[in-house]
Amino acid sequence: MSTASKQIIxxxxxxxxxxxxxxxxxxxxxxxRKGNPEKGSWALPGGFVLKTEALxxxxxxxxxxxxxxxxxxxxxxxxxxxxxxxxxxxxxxxxYFALINPEKHFLKPGIDTTDAKWFxxxxxxxxxxxxxxxxxxxxxxxxxxxxxxxxxFELLPERFSLTQLQNLYECILGESLDKRNFRKRILxxxxxxxxxxxxxxxxxxxxxLYKFDFKTYxxxxxxxxxxxx
Amino acid sequence: MSTASKQIIxxxxxxxxxxxxxxxxxxxxxxxRKGNPEKGSWALPGGFVLKTEALxxxxxxxxxxxxxxxxxxxxxxxxxxxxxxxxxxxxxxxxYFALINPEKHFLKPGIDTTDAKWFxxxxxxxxxxxxxxxxxxxxxxxxxxxxxxxxxFELLPERFSLTQLQNLYECILGESLDKRNFRKRILxxxxxxxxxxxxxxxxxxxxxLYKFDFKTYxxxxxxxxxxxx
Numbered sequence: 001m002s003t004a005s006k007q008i009i010x011x012x013x014x015x016x017x018x019x020x021x022x023x024x025x026x027x028x029x030x031x032x033r034k035g036n037p038e039k040g041s042w043a044l045p046g047g048f049v050l051k052t053e054a055l056x057x058x059x060x061x062x063x064x065x066x067x068x069x070x071x072x073x074x075x076x077x078x079x080x081x082x083x084x085x086x087x088x089x090x091x092x093x094x095x096y097f098a099l100i101n102p103e104k105h106f107l108k109p110g111i112d113t114t115d116a117k118w119f120x121x122x123x124x125x126x127x128x129x130x131x132x133x134x135x136x137x138x139x140x141x142x143x144x145x146x147x148x149x150x151x152x153f154e155l156l157p158e159r160f161s162l163t164q165l166q167n168l169y170e171c172i173l174g175e176s177l178d179k180r181n182f183r184k185r186i187l188x189x190x191x192x193x194x195x196x197x198x199x200x201x202x203x204x205x206x207x208x209l210y211k212f213d214f215k216t217y218x219x220x221x222x223x224x225x226x227x228x229x
Numbered sequence: 230m231s232t233a234s235k236q237i238i239x240x241x242x243x244x245x246x247x248x249x250x251x252x253x254x255x256x257x258x259x260x261x262r263k264g265n266p267e268k269g270s271w272a273l274p275g276g277f278v279l280k281t282e283a284l285x286x287x288x289x290x291x292x293x294x295x296x297x298x299x300x301x302x303x304x305x306x307x308x309x310x311x312x313x314x315x316x317x318x319x320x321x322x323x324x325y326f327a328l329i330n331p332e333k334h335f336l337k338p339g340i341d342t343t344d345a346k347w348f349x350x351x352x353x354x355x356x357x358x359x360x361x362x363x364x365x366x367x368x369x370x371x372x373x374x375x376x377x378x379x380x381x382f383e384l385l386p387e388r389f390s391l392t393q394l395q396n397l398y399e400c401i402l403g404e405s406l407d408k409r410n411f412r413k414r415i416l417x418x419x420x421x422x423x424x425x426x427x428x429x430x431x432x433x434x435x436x437x438l439y440k441f442d443f444k445t446y447x448x449x450x451x452x453x454x455x456x457x458x
Contacts, residue, residue, distance in 0.1 A: 054310045054311055054312060092278075
């Protein structure tokens with residue numbers, strides 16, 4: 001790509017809220033800023049949009065360039081435009097979000113970053129700029145999402161117990177769910193196939209394992225549903 | 230406001246998709262463009278964002294300036310960024326949407342427009358630019374919305390029949406709904422108060438009238454629900 005075509009749109013950026021689910025913990029990917037403003041702070045991976053790219057492309061490029069996370073689907077959340085959100089000049093930022101399995105990605109700091117790390121969503125994160133608002137909006141979108149679309153295929157092992165699946169939902173929603181109600185409703189969606197396999201090496205009674213019925217999962221993903229928890 | 234502070238951000242615009250519901254018809258507000266490009270075409274009301282305003286403010290201002298529609302709540306839908314979406318230069322556009330009662334607004338062409346008019350959503354509309362995509366995205370959002378939030382308070386008369394309410398839903402969703410199922414579910418939300426009033430001057434059997442329980446309506450609006458139709 002020529003230098004000219006690489007020019008950025010100076011007042012338009014993208015910020016990525018990438019959630020990770022691993023070992024019963026919901027986390028968010030942050031990068032350590034190399035330069036000013038807010039040098040040294042842990043921020044959402046972000047950057048300026050090039051004149052030659054659409055926003056979706058910018059999000060994918062920027063995430064990879066700052067943290068090495070690639071080949072994931074990012075979805076647009078909301079555009080943030082407070083006049084003073086960026087201290088140096090007027091910058092409008094388009095937020096994107098994704099939910100991935102951290103184990104499948106090797107973090108590596110890149111452009112404008114000195115480090116990239118997962119932070120627990122429930123921990124005490126001191127966001128720079130308006131990143132707390134952006135993060136909150138994306139988390140809210142994720143919480144809405146689990147009520148309307150199937151989730152878990154890319155996050156759980158191929159065979160999993162209903163408790164593992166419930167843990168995923170509880171981590172995302174940040175609240176405990178009634179076990180009986182959850183099971184009834186999740187099985188009612190008919191996207192799980194019960195296996196003749198059971199958990200191994202557990203102290204409690206071994207639970208049955210399930211896998212996703214991928215075809216139904218895809219149909220529900222396209223069609224959406226209303227999952228009342 | 231001084232001339233300097235009125236400067237626009239040249240590559241950032243807002244487009245408004247304002248839906249109207251009136252006499253059992255879902256309509257969209259379009260304005261006739263005064264200047265080039267696409268002079269004379271019927272387009273979504275839009276304009277450039279000022280350096281001194283946030284996007285929400287821009288949407289409200291632009292809608293009023295182009296069509297005289299004011300004092301309504303506009304909600305951000307999505308940001309459109311195709312490289313060639315605007316023929317003269319790179320412009321990213323943030324779409325907003327609203328659903329209003331056309332009777333309550335007096336349309337008047339304003340800045341950059343020669344006319345403002347309601348068009349039937351189901352009619353054959355030849356949108357300029359990428360306005361068809363923007364319109365489709367907003368309509369889709371509206372259709373999602375009626376499944377998650379109460380609707381109708383600002384659109385129906387104070388006292389209305391269940392058939393009127395069902396018509397509103399059918400117009401938005403663009404499909405017929407089963408009468409029994411609709412009634413059961415809508416009454417199940419407990420946001421309607423049955424009145425001891427009935428329709429007057431109708432050929433068929435006069436139907437009972439209802440009004441919204443405003444308190445419950447507001448609670449449901451904040452909390453959201455899952456309305457399976």
